[in-house]
Amino acid sequence: MKNVVKIMALLLMLCSVNMEAQIFKKLKKSVERAAEEAVIRKTEQKVNDETEKAMDSILNPNIGSKDKKKRNKSSKQKGNQDDETSEDNYNLNEENGQNNFGVYSKFTFIPGNKLLFYDDFAKDAIGDFPANWETGGSGEVVTISNSQNKWLSLVRRSGYLPTMENTLPENYTIEFDLTNNGYGEPKSFSKLNFLFMTRKAYVGGRGGTLAEVEILLSHNGFNVRKVSNFGGELDTRVGSTINRNIPDYLNNTVHISLAVNKKRLRMWVNEEKLVDSPNLIQANIGRYFIIEARDVLPEKGHFVGITNFKIAESTEDLRSLLLKNGKFSTTGIYFDTAAATVKKESYGILLDIANMLRDNDGINLQIVGHTDNQGEADYNQTLSERRAEAVKQILVDEFGINEGRLQFMGKGETDAIDDNTTVKGRANNRRVEFIKI
Template sequence: MKNIKILLVFLIVLASVQTNQAQILKKLGKRVENAAENAVLRKSEQKVSRETGKVMDTILDGKKGEKGNKSISNRQDKKSSAERIEHTNVEQNGFGVYSDFTFVPGNKLLFYDDFATDATGDFPANWETGGSGEIVTISGSDAKWLSLVRRSGYMPTLENTLPENYTIEFDLANNGYGSGKPISKLYIAFLSKKAYSMGAGGTLADIEILLSNNGFNVRNVENFGGEVEVKIGNEIDREIPEYLNNQVHISIAVNNKRLRMWVNEEKMVDSPNLLQANIGKYFIIEARDILPEKGHFVGVSNFRISEATEDLRSLLLKNGKFSTTGIYFETDSWIVKKESYGILLDIANMLRDNDDITLQIVGHTDNRGEQDYNLNLSENRAETVKQIFVEEFGIREDRLQFMGKGETEALDDNNTEKGRANNRRVEFVKL
């Protein structure tokens, strides 16, 4: 009789546990369907029992496996908002150390080159040099790179001189440096006349980067020449060992005489009176002693120059909309790159200052890939931007809508690299 009672108690407890777990799973299922709560769930669900966690992992892994690499089925086109947000993995869009990054790219693209159409081994069609260089691929990167060698200057080909206000961005990779290796120098230079070397560039300003045994060193910023009224020569000596034999993102903002430069998220230069006279009408990157025979490699990729014209607020008030090519995504993905933080913060501040404004976020792509794939990609990118505003910047969700238009509203020629870059944009429309 005693054994029967024990058995009955055990069965009652077991039934209660199963009922509680079923209720937990039901609540969790509803929560996952709610996109706005999704980021909170990722942290809170860790407190649920181990068995419940295993069940959730199975569910989520199944959803993550639904997306194909290059094609989107009709079923995937009709995915619910919760499924899209789950696949987006909003946590990957956290900005971390970039939360103090204030660089905002210009809103009118003047030049873009990712070297996609240039043959490996050739000098790129949209660049000029008085030396040599070639397009290469490197291990661990899907991009093509312009390899900078020896003592050569590299200038992007532009129809006109650079404007008064503009931004420059590019990825910079280096390898082959360390103990016993000779050092190299790289100059980011702003000239007053067209030339392929600093020595022939007239009155100019430059930032020197040293690649040595000790690390990646942003070393000096200076200007010189006959037209300079106030000579500037500042020793920075910001040495970062972890950037040696690595890849970094360079961001530069020119506003009349002022020049700022960031390496990844850190602002290295902010000189308010560096670009005097006509300095800054031309731009080159000059290599010094980058020696392939010694194992050196220095390369640039994803290079863009944009003019900074009207600010976002005035564009929105005047036109009822604005678009930006400055929100960057991983290739074939809707994960936002961390260097997009500055422009996202700028838009968020505009929304905070104008609480009556409601926006529709519209994603656009170029025409590479299938049309259905691009449509779905653009929608997911627009939704990700919306979620970042809500979760990262605290903008009310009811003020934001999203949609994707894929490749259907091209602004520029999809047959050129600059045209495709112009078409890969995020548009904001006042409702």
């Protein structure tokens, strides 16, 4: 019996040892597997990090250089920071939205550089239809209580066509201020159509093959509703519903910016791009532009008006002009009336100038302000200097360009490039010039 007990105890001990060995083997495998998984995770993370860096370098080639410069800057003493450092700081701040231009820091519209048409209705009599426009309906020049400008009042069912000697080119921009009021009552609404046509007409139905952007004004808000084209010359029919409703723009004033680049149409309302249609302008669409009002009814309290209307051809970009001619000028930097305050819708062109300077370290610029001949010569001289200085200071303070690369001066009304007796000529003369030094 004792022998049996001993044998059983021995068997139990062997089983225990075997179980412990199996457990140890399992534990060992588990540890090995965990270690292996940790290595795999670490490797995967490294691969992911490297992939992200590679993609960033493809999609945004400046990121790597910025990080490198940022590391280099941290190793320098503050007193030894060079000119490039301040411009790099701006790049980093810009990405974080630190900019006094606010929401306009995302505004990418750049106006054309060759002015084709301009009208602010300053020389038109109140109550008359403006001299530089055509319509098959009616309308008149008016003033409104909260604005120093004159406005063309759009009424009922009328189309409004700017009078131009030639058809519109392949690449151009259109800008204007648009105001509306009287849209508080339910079931009270009007439509505006921005029409790009192949034939001269005062209504869309007679404009041939065309493209349009439709805006609805109602008690619900300011609604950019749809983008479409139609007609017999189309290769591809486009019909897009947008329905971007912005209540804050109702009974208010907004800035409209349109850009036609061959087949592509883009539209901004204030700083926000609401339309970007790459194949909308086909065949001969876009040779004429009209604004068509539909059911804008004064007897119901409706008011819709436009002012500061500008069409400009987009030719060579400013970098090409500067390298080829040593200078370029723009009418796309806007100021408050009789003041040196730069308007926020100037952001796109100022950013383009700043980027050109960052990309070309050897280029320094003299900024020259010009005015038309309205007002006293001494006043215009001072105003041109103040405006040139304001542009310089914005490039320094807001865009991080080193101040030593910029000079400024004003020439007032002394260097006119166009006829000061016409509205378009005066608009051409009110410009900012950039000269390579």
